[in-house]
Amino acid sequence: MSRYINFLDLGAQPLANNYLKKRELYKKEIKYRLKVGIDLNNKLVSINKPLSSKMMFNNSYPYRSSMSKTMIHSFKNLAKIIKKRFKPRIILEIGSNDGSFIKNFSKKKTIGIEPCSNVEKITKRKGYDTYPDYWNKKTAKKILSKKGKVDLIYSANTISHIEDLDEVFKSINILLKDDGVIILEDPSLLECLKRNTYDQFYNEHIYVFSLIGIENVLKKHNLKVFNVQNLKIHGGSNRYFIRKKSHLTKINSSVKMNRDKEIKYGLNKLSCYNSFAGRVKKSKKKLKDLFNWIKSKKKTVIGYGVTAKSTTILNYCKIGKNYISYFVDTTLDKQNKFTPGTKIPIYKYRNINNKNIDFIFLGAWNFKDEIFKKEKKFVKEGGRFITHTPYPKII
Ligand code: JHZ
Ligand code: SAH
Numbered sequence: 001m002s003r004y005i006n007f008l009d010l011g012a013q014p015l016a017n018n019y020l021k022k023r024e025l026y027k028k029e030i031k032y033r034l035k036v037g038i039d040l041n042n043k044l045v046s047i048n049k050p051l052s053s054k055m056m057f058n059n060s061y062p063y064r065s066s067m068s069k070t071m072i073h074s075f076k077n078l079a080k081i082i083k084k085r086f087k088p089r090i091i092l093e094i095g096s097n098d099g100s101f102i103k104n105f106s107k108k109k110t111i112g113i114e115p116c117s118n119v120e121k122i123t124k125r126k127g128y129d130t131y132p133d134y135w136n137k138k139t140a141k142k143i144l145s146k147k148g149k150v151d152l153i154y155s156a157n158t159i160s161h162i163e164d165l166d167e168v169f170k171s172i173n174i175l176l177k178d179d180g181v182i183i184l185e186d187p188s189l190l191e192c193l194k195r196n197t198y199d200q201f202y203n204e205h206i207y208v209f210s211l212i213g214i215e216n217v218l219k220k221h222n223l224k225v226f227n228v229q230n231l232k233i234h235g236g237s238n239r240y241f242i243r244k245k246s247h248l249t250k251i252n253s254s255v256k257m258n259r260d261k262e263i264k265y266g267l268n269k270l271s272c273y274n275s276f277a278g279r280v281k282k283s284k285k286k287l288k289d290l291f292n293w294i295k296s297k298k299k300t301v302i303g304y305g306v307t308a309k310s311t312t313i314l315n316y317c318k319i320g321k322n323y324i325s326y327f328v329d330t331t332l333d334k335q336n337k338f339t340p341g342t343k344i345p346i347y348k349y350r351n352i353n354n355k356n357i358d359f360i361f362l363g364a365w366n367f368k369d370e371i372f373k374k375e376k377k378f379v380k381e382g383g384r385f386i387t388h389t390p391y392p393k394i395i
Helices: 069-085 117-125 137-147 165-175 189-194 211-219 253-265 270-296 308-317 365-374 376-380
Strands: 004-014 031-039 044-047 091-094 110-113 150-156 176-187 223-231 237-244 301-304 327-329 345-348 359-362 384-387
Touching (some): 004 308, 044 211, 069 150, 069 365, 110 137, 137 165, 150 165, 165 176, 165 211, 165 223, 176 189, 189 253, 211 223, 211 253, 223 253, 270 308, 359 365, 365 376
Parallel strands (some): 091 110, 091 150, 150 176, 301 327, 327 345, 359 384
Antiparallel strands (some): 176 237, 223 237
16 A cells, blocks of 8 residues: 655646747646655655656757766766776666767667657767667567667666656666666755755656665665765765676675665655755745845846756746846757746856846756856856755855
């Protein structure tokens, strides 16, 4: 029997990555009620009514991994580790997006699975073997018949986007060699709660995983985590190294350490999530107060990096054009469009000019180090940033 309990209500939300064209501004947007809950049986935290994959991931998907140097470096470093430690002959990536990870390997060694054909094409054009498919048993069997079993399966920021986790791991078990390795990487629930980053919840993030949640899912598929790496990426992510139970040799001490850390924080108890929900409500009020104060001083705010996460913040806190004049972003498919729900214009990123801008709201707060490095001049000339994490403040 499921023991799923809602603990957070983030209100009516549009599709997080559905940037609006000018002609769509007066059309009714699809909205859904974003609630978050926990299944107390397996400790999986998820949004309560996931939308279909086809609705979210199709041939007009705008997200490109390559838009941040931080991601490019992270993928490059991981590729080095993989080559050195696991020496795989064939690697499969689930959710390969624009090829930012697989481009670190030779073309003969990789297979990419990416259902958004507009993005998949980018990698295919570079000569990589990619498939415009969703990851499931049918896809796994197709690859098996064409290529045989693979040595390593990598997936970053993707498994958390797929509702049926049993199907994910059954499909992995079809294609992975018995002594193969799985590496998964997703935002950490512990960091999300610690940093009050409630914006990790939106329609695409069906789950925000903890190690204890992941372990409960893997158990059913005879898979086991043998190492956990804590990463700074996306405001704190975990990289899980997994093997088939039958071929497990050693379990790194990081697994127990992370499990203990999560249990000590209370991730196995509902009370921990209820206090998080309380902090989120306070965060909303504080952010709104901050924006109102800035407005009363007649200062100008723009947004920097329009993210799926910022869709949640802006719609939950009801921050629209009256508070943020426009966003800038380097992603071609987001430019000259408008933010979902709040309809704030999005422009191509150009050098920031202090003359007309007093504050920058960090939509891409997860890349703040990269952005601060780029915008030294703005700060030197008196410009300031606004963030909502760990609590709303001016930096
Ligand atoms: P970023 C997306 O989330 C959606 P989002 C998805 N669900 C997910 O899990 C993660 O990605 C992986 C821009 N930018 O990565 C680029 C600049 O303009 O936080 C991006 O549009 N200038 C699949 O949307 C955005 O910010 C810069 O200097 O929350 C960052 O988006 C930098 C560094 C970024 O993902
Ligand atoms: N791995 C990249 C991209 C993350 S974006 C990175 O970490 O930056 C998530 C990607 O997963 C999207 O490109 C999306 O199309 C893909 N995706 C979503 N559902 C999927 C599914 N069921 N099977 C395979 N890929 C999926």
